[in-house]
Amino acid sequence: xxxxxxxxxxxxQISVNNLCLDMLGSRVLDQIDLTIxxxxxTMILGPNGAGKSLLLKCIHGLxxxxxxxxxFNGLNGNPKQAMVFQxxxxxxxxxxxxxxxxxxxxxxxxxxxxxxxxxxxxEKREHPATQLSGGEQQxxxxxxxxxxKPDLLLLDEPTASLDPASVLIIEKLIQxxxxxxxxSIFISHDIGQARRLSADVIFLxxxxxxxxxxxxPFFFAPHxxxxxxxLSGEIVL
Amino acid sequence: xxxxxxxxxxxxxxxxxxDLFEILWLSVQVSLTALLVSIVLGLPIGTTLAIANxxxxxxxxxxxxxxxxxxxxxxxxxxYLALSRSGPFGVFGxxxxxxxxxxxxxxxxxxxxxALTCQVMDDLHKEYRDLFFSLSxxxxxxxxxxxxxxxxxxxxxxxxxxxxxxxxVGAVMIVGGNIDHLTRVMTTAIALETSRGELSVAxxxxxxxxxxxxxxxxxxxxxxxxxxxxxxx
Numbered sequence: 001x002x003x004x005x006x007x008x009x010x011x012x013q014i015s016v017n018n019l020c021l022d023m024l025g026s027r028v029l030d031q032i033d034l035t036i037x038x039x040x041x042t043m044i045l046g047p048n049g050a051g052k053s054l055l056l057k058c059i060h061g062l063x064x065x066x067x068x069x070x071x072f073n074g075l076n077g078n079p080k081q082a083m084v085f086q087x088x089x090x091x092x093x094x095x096x097x098x099x100x101x102x103x104x105x106x107x108x109x110x111x112x113x114x115x116x117x118x119x120x121x122x123e124k125r126e127h128p129a130t131q132l133s134g135g136e137q138q139x140x141x142x143x144x145x146x147x148x149k150p151d152l153l154l155l156d157e158p159t160a161s162l163d164p165a166s167v168l169i170i171e172k173l174i175q176x177x178x179x180x181x182x183x184s185i186f187i188s189h190d191i192g193q194a195r196r197l198s199a200d201v202i203f204l205x206x207x208x209x210x211x212x213x214x215x216x217p218f219f220f221a222p223h224x225x226x227x228x229x230x231l232s233g234e235i236v237l
Numbered sequence: 238x239x240x241x242x243x244x245x246x247x248x249x250x251x252x253x254x255x256d257l258f259e260i261l262w263l264s265v266q267v268s269l270t271a272l273l274v275s276i277v278l279g280l281p282i283g284t285t286l287a288i289a290n291x292x293x294x295x296x297x298x299x300x301x302x303x304x305x306x307x308x309x310x311x312x313x314x315x316x317y318l319a320l321s322r323s324g325p326f327g328v329f330g331x332x333x334x335x336x337x338x339x340x341x342x343x344x345x346x347x348x349x350x351x352a353l354t355c356q357v358m359d360d361l362h363k364e365y366r367d368l369f370f371s372l373s374x375x376x377x378x379x380x381x382x383x384x385x386x387x388x389x390x391x392x393x394x395x396x397x398x399x400x401x402x403x404x405x406v407g408a409v410m411i412v413g414g415n416i417d418h419l420t421r422v423m424t425t426a427i428a429l430e431t432s433r434g435e436l437s438v439a440x441x442x443x444x445x446x447x448x449x450x451x452x453x454x455x456x457x458x459x460x461x462x463x464x465x466x467x468x469x470x
Contacts, residue, residue, distance in 0.1 A: 060370075082371060082372070083367075083371040092386040
């Protein structure tokens with residue numbers, strides 16, 4: 001089992017064993033076998049409809065696989081998970097009340113304000129959360145997820161359609177989370193972002209894992225034709 | 238003649254006519270009591286139908302939705318049969334009392350509150366379900382969040398129920414009997430006074446009833462605009 005250099009804390013290991021998922025009579029994830037034990041950000045890449053979000057939901061427990069299993073090792077008990085959805089789900093109340101709702105450790109007001117400050121939303125703490133811009137909503141969703149102090153953070157295209165400033169804030173927060181030994185699994189269509197953030201990459205197509213490797217070899221010398229085509233900007237069907 | 242009736246109606250209202258205010262007070266008492274009971278019954282029923290999974294759930298939702306359109310006279314008849322001397326609850330002697338009117342109104346408006354609550358909660362549950370799972374929110378906290386975040390829509394549902402109760406005539410006429418100083422409410426009094434040709438009293442009551450209905454609608458509009466501000470509409 002790999003260990004992080006500075007903490008000596010064992011890495012979270014996620015084992016996906018022969019996972020299959022059927023929906024509406026068709027197989028959407030097919031015999032996925034993975035052992036994710038790299039610290040930092042695992043990036044899931046692939047064209048639309050590849051099954052990226054479904055795999056993430058299976059790992060999180062939102063979907064039950066038709067076959068196979070998912071196991072977590074390296075921690076005492078199951079890891080504490082948090083997920084940030086592509087379309088942020090915010091409670092119909094103020095920004096601060098959204099934070100308070102997720103806060104199960106009863107953190108102090110100043111800690112909550114600090115968390116909001118980290119996503120540059122402190123000044124909007126009393127605003128209705130649903131009235132924020134798309135980028136602000138996603139930043140709030142991420143701050144709220146991090147407030148739960150997860151061991152595993154699952155991010156389903158959190159920066160899709162966001163302005164560059166919001167993307168930068170979110171990427172910084174994820175890098176900061178990595179430094180705090182939070183394991184992240186991230187779905188993105190932005191190859192530049194994947195290069196910036198990822199420690200390892202899972203490339204999916206049509207419900208199958210085409211490649212799983214460390215980030216550097218994947219980006220510089222992908223094995224599969226699909227991954228080569230995807231990285232060169234060709235349309236992968 | 239109409240002008241005379243209107244001026245007499247306003248005179249009755251402005252002079253705080255005792256009979257008129259007795260009728261008004263009983264109407265409000267009966268409808269508010271029925272509303273409170275319906276809230277206690279309708280909110281949990283609607284919430285359960287929205288967020289719980291059980292066999293026959295869709296049948297229950299269809300039944301509740303159908304009961305929303307139940308004709309008041311049919312409800313009145315059923316309550317009459319249940320409360321009459323030979324009926325199953327005849328021993329309680331409730332027929333032709335305000336309690337019987339409350340029971341009839343509860344049966345009328347509980348399905349409205351339950352069905353509207355179910356619709357509101359179902360939408361919210363679909364939106365929040367994954368988030369609550371992700372944040373490991375316990376059921377009691379989730380239900381509290383649903384109720385709080387849907388509060389404006391639920392207030393609208395409750396006001397819709399009150400509007401239905403206060404303006405209903407068929408059921409309360411059958412089970413209350415429109416007895417003077419005992420079970421006479423605004424709607425039954427309006428029907429009686431109109432049939433007697435006492436248009437001024439009927440108009441006076443009608444104006445108060447209309448004012449109540451307008452107030453309820455004004456409240457609904459205010460609640461909706463507040464809800465829009467918080468993204469709850």
